[in-house]
Amino acid sequence: MSPEDPKPIRLLIADDEEDLVTFLGHRLRKRGMEVTMALSGAEAVSAAAQLTFDVAVVDLRLPDMSGIQVIEQMRAIQPHLEVLMLTGHGGHDSAWEAGRLHAYRYILKPYDFEDLSDLIHEAARHRRETMKQEFETKLNDLMTGTTSPREIIEESEKLRREYEQD
Amino acid sequence: MSTNRIKIALVGEGRSLSDMLSGLATRSRLLRLKIVAVVDLAHDPASPVREHARSIGIPLISSHVSDLYEIEGLSLVLMASDLPAELARLRAEMPQHLPVLGPESHAIVEGLVRLIDTNRLLRADSRRLKETRLRLHEFVDTAPLAIYIKDTDLRYKKLNPHALRMLGVREGEMVGKRDRALYPDGGARWLQIIEHETLRSRKTLHASGVLPIQNQEMHVQVTLFPIIENGVTEGLYGLIEDTTELVESARRLHRADAQLNETQKYLREVLENSRDIIFLTDPAANLLSFNSGAETVLGYSRDEIVGTPAHRLCATPGAFDRLFAEALRDGHAVAYESEFVTKDRESVIVNISLTRIEGPDGKPLELVCICRDITTRLRLKQDLIRSERLAAVGEMASGVAHEINNPLAVIDTIAGLVEETLEDEGQALAPETQHILQKALDRLHHQVQRVTKITHSLLGFVRTPETGMTEVNLVELLEESLNVLGIEIRRSQTEVRRIFADDLPTFVSDPLLLEQVFINLIKNSIDAIVEVPQRPGVLEILTTLDEGRIRVTFQDNGVGIPRADQEKIFNLFHTTKPAGKGTGLGLSIVHDILHLLGGSVRVASEPGSWTRFIVEIPLDPPATPPPDPSVSI
Numbered sequence: 001m002s003p004e005d006p007k008p009i010r011l012l013i014a015d016d017e018e019d020l021v022t023f024l025g026h027r028l029r030k031r032g033m034e035v036t037m038a039l040s041g042a043e044a045v046s047a048a049a050q051l052t053f054d055v056a057v058v059d060l061r062l063p064d065m066s067g068i069q070v071i072e073q074m075r076a077i078q079p080h081l082e083v084l085m086l087t088g089h090g091g092h093d094s095a096w097e098a099g100r101l102h103a104y105r106y107i108l109k110p111y112d113f114e115d116l117s118d119l120i121h122e123a124a125r126h127r128r129e130t131m132k133q134e135f136e137t138k139l140n141d142l143m144t145g146t147t148s149p150r151e152i153i154e155e156s157e158k159l160r161r162e163y164e165q166d
Numbered sequence: 167m168s169t170n171r172i173k174i175a176l177v178g179e180g181r182s183l184s185d186m187l188s189g190l191a192t193r194s195r196l197l198r199l200k201i202v203a204v205v206d207l208a209h210d211p212a213s214p215v216r217e218h219a220r221s222i223g224i225p226l227i228s229s230h231v232s233d234l235y236e237i238e239g240l241s242l243v244l245m246a247s248d249l250p251a252e253l254a255r256l257r258a259e260m261p262q263h264l265p266v267l268g269p270e271s272h273a274i275v276e277g278l279v280r281l282i283d284t285n286r287l288l289r290a291d292s293r294r295l296k297e298t299r300l301r302l303h304e305f306v307d308t309a310p311l312a313i314y315i316k317d318t319d320l321r322y323k324k325l326n327p328h329a330l331r332m333l334g335v336r337e338g339e340m341v342g343k344r345d346r347a348l349y350p351d352g353g354a355r356w357l358q359i360i361e362h363e364t365l366r367s368r369k370t371l372h373a374s375g376v377l378p379i380q381n382q383e384m385h386v387q388v389t390l391f392p393i394i395e396n397g398v399t400e401g402l403y404g405l406i407e408d409t410t411e412l413v414e415s416a417r418r419l420h421r422a423d424a425q426l427n428e429t430q431k432y433l434r435e436v437l438e439n440s441r442d443i444i445f446l447t448d449p450a451a452n453l454l455s456f457n458s459g460a461e462t463v464l465g466y467s468r469d470e471i472v473g474t475p476a477h478r479l480c481a482t483p484g485a486f487d488r489l490f491a492e493a494l495r496d497g498h499a500v501a502y503e504s505e506f507v508t509k510d511r512e513s514v515i516v517n518i519s520l521t522r523i524e525g526p527d528g529k530p531l532e533l534v535c536i537c538r539d540i541t542t543r544l545r546l547k548q549d550l551i552r553s554e555r556l557a558a559v560g561e562m563a564s565g566v567a568h569e570i571n572n573p574l575a576v577i578d579t580i581a582g583l584v585e586e587t588l589e590d591e592g593q594a595l596a597p598e599t600q601h602i603l604q605k606a607l608d609r610l611h612h613q614v615q616r617v618t619k620i621t622h623s624l625l626g627f628v629r630t631p632e633t634g635m636t637e638v639n640l641v642e643l644l645e646e647s648l649n650v651l652g653i654e655i656r657r658s659q660t661e662v663r664r665i666f667a668d669d670l671p672t673f674v675s676d677p678l679l680l681e682q683v684f685i686n687l688i689k690n691s692i693d694a695i696v697e698v699p700q701r702p703g704v705l706e707i708l709t710t711l712d713e714g715r716i717r718v719t720f721q722d723n724g725v726g727i728p729r730a731d732q733e734k735i736f737n738l739f740h741t742t743k744p745a746g747k748g749t750g751l752g753l754s755i756v757h758d759i760l761h762l763l764g765g766s767v768r769v770a771s772e773p774g775s776w777t778r779f780i781v782e783i784p785l786d787p788p789a790t791p792p793p794d795p796s797v798s799i
Contacts, residue, residue: 017572017575017576019576019580020572020575020576020579023576023579023580023583024579026583027579027582027583027586030586088567088568088569088570088571088572088575105649105652106650108571108622109571109572109574109575110571110574110575110577110578110579110614110618111575111578112653113578113579113582115653115657119653
């Protein structure tokens with residue numbers, strides 16, 4: 001756990017290769033992450049419905065749905081979720097699709113563990129910064145707006161709770 | 167009846183009497199004679215002449231001249247035999263008024279006989295003549311020929327039904343009239359001239375011309391016969407044949423002939439100037455002709471090769487001879503993908519078609535040989551087969567790579583886990599065991615990386631089938647490619663310098679294929695940079711627009727490419743990287759893709775210092791991708 005990440009990273013790994021999920025999960029837990037494992041697209045989406053994640057590592061091809069569909073459905077629940085796309089298939093058509101759907105990065109199997117770990121931290125930081133920026137923008141909008149002080153206090157309190165709760 | 171006839175008696179003997187009797191007896195009626203007595207001086211009551219006389223009912227048959235004196239009304243006595251004594255006696259004894267003809271009577275009788283016979287013949291002729299006339303009239307009336315008769319004034323005397331139909335007149339209107347009534351504008355002058363000539367020369371004449379009949383021009387052929395009766399010209403027969411259709415046909419034939427000539431000329435020119443190899447040979451397979459296509463492809467000039475055996479053109483003369491024999495026997499023979507040899511001993515692959523041409527006597531006159539040069543087509547076909555094979559290999563390779571990558575990821579992850587565990591809790595183990603395990607895991611990583619390199623290259627080799635041309639923004643595409651390779655760039659500590667022209671238009675191309683090109687080239691540069699760890703790596707990407715082409719230059723300060731390899735670098739499976747690092751796939755893919763998109767790639771390099779790849783892409787994509795003659799596997 002790096003000093004600038006006070007909270008442990010909440011990670012979801014979705015891959016139908018059980019050995020991979022098990023051992024990758026184990027190693028990342030040792031690095032201080034909170035890891036949830038899913039072996040299918042449905043499991044991944046239902047996990048996203050129950051828990052909030054910073055980053056999801058998703059295989060491009062899952063047995064029940066494509067990685068792209070999984071991203072779309074999880075994003076519908078958690079708009080700020082950052083995704084790293086994993087694939088054993090190097091066709092750049094898939095890379096193109098992933099890029100289009102704003103996967104944070106696209107990673108070919110077999111990956112380098114350290115690179116993957118770094119990328120997860122990077123993605124989590126990216127997510128935090130994006131959210132912080134959004135919070136500040138909204139707060140700023142609120143302050144410069146024509147709303148009453150009472151409303152401002154109520155709204156800002158709500159925003160702060162949302163941000164801090166996350 | 168018998169009273170009107172002249173009563174005669176014949177006197178004589180033997181043969182002469184017999185001849186005279188038979189000559190006169192059969193013609194007596196015509197001569198108005200009646201033989202009333204025959205005196206046979208031979209005194210033989212059973213002679214043939216007496217038998218004859220009895221059989222035809224001669225009233226008096228005697229041996230004595232004196233018996234004649236008693237015959238009443240006897241007008242003439244003919245002496246058949248030359249008996250001078252008897253004649254003298256007879257003349258002396260006969261009554262004064264009764265003439266007796268001596269030996270001259272023979273001549274008289276003979277003359278009479280001939281006269282009668284001639285008369286008979288004449289009568290038979292006249293009967294036949296009548297029949298002939300009848301037939302002629304029948305013929306004239308029914309013949310499918312237009313026939314007319316004119317008098318010497320050239321007035322119509324008769325027209326047969328066919329002629330009336332042809333001229334569109336009734337007989338009544340025309341008889342007694344001249345042609346002027348029929349052709350008022352003098353349209354038949356030529357016919358009148360020839361008719362006059364027929365009358366004058368009394369010869370049968372032929373002529374042909376045009377008659378304006380029923381307001382139409384009719385081509386006719388006319389035959390004119392003079393009619394001569396008793397030596398006097400009475401008029402003429404005219405025979406008209408409508409030859410309009412014949413003339414038309416002839417004209418058409420002539421036109422067709424002219425067209426045929428034209429076509430033949432055209433064909434000859436086509437054959438002569440054809441790009442195909444075309445030549446003629448005699449039945450002994452010696453060259454008779456050699457067209458310009460043959461000259462161009464085979465390098466021989468017509469003059470130097472005509473007259474020599476055709477099989478010298480073939481790489482295997484024996485095979486050509488067999489083919490030739492087959493064509494001579496069956497009329498036609500073909501051979502596919504045969505090899506010809508040019509004058510410069512180069513090989514040309516041709517399809518041969520041999521055809522026998524027969525003379526009027528049915529014997530082989532010559533053979534036509536048409537050969538198509540399929541060398542280029544064959545090469546293209548081979549290229550196609552090769553690239554199809556490559557695509558299939560790529561397809562399979564990517565499938566295999568995918569299957570390998572997943573377990574590889576698991577192995578590597580587990581190896582890492584074991585390594586971490588060894589680091590954290592391995593103190594319990596003997597130092598030597600720790601060391602060997604550490605080394606084993608290190609090698610395991612290394613080997614996994616080796617396999618990874620190969621599988622990743624194989625994945626790059628796939629030519630994505632569902633590609634498409636679309637609007638491409640070059641800078642976005644380059645950034646995307648750099649992004650994909652972000653980890654490698656950071657790990658190799660390569661500094662990427664972007665020198666992008668800001669006036670670059672978007673253009674139509676295949677972004678997925680182009681991205682594959684850029685990724686391969688950037689990866690290549692990084693690999694070259696890693697080879698020189700002592701020097702900070704720099705990759706310069708330069709974009710420019712030049713004469714309708716976009717140029718992207720990738721320049722790195724890596725290890726460079728040995729000069730000997732710079733030509734072969736785009737060949738499939740050729741690699742200059744250290745063993746185990748390169749697969750020889752990347753640059754051949756770059757080359758193939760750019761060729762497909764109508765672009766190109768060049769390389770320049772200073773071994774040990776730098777390498778520059780220059781990619782050019784057209785702003786307008788090619789309509790159809792050109793075949794690639796340079797791919798070799």
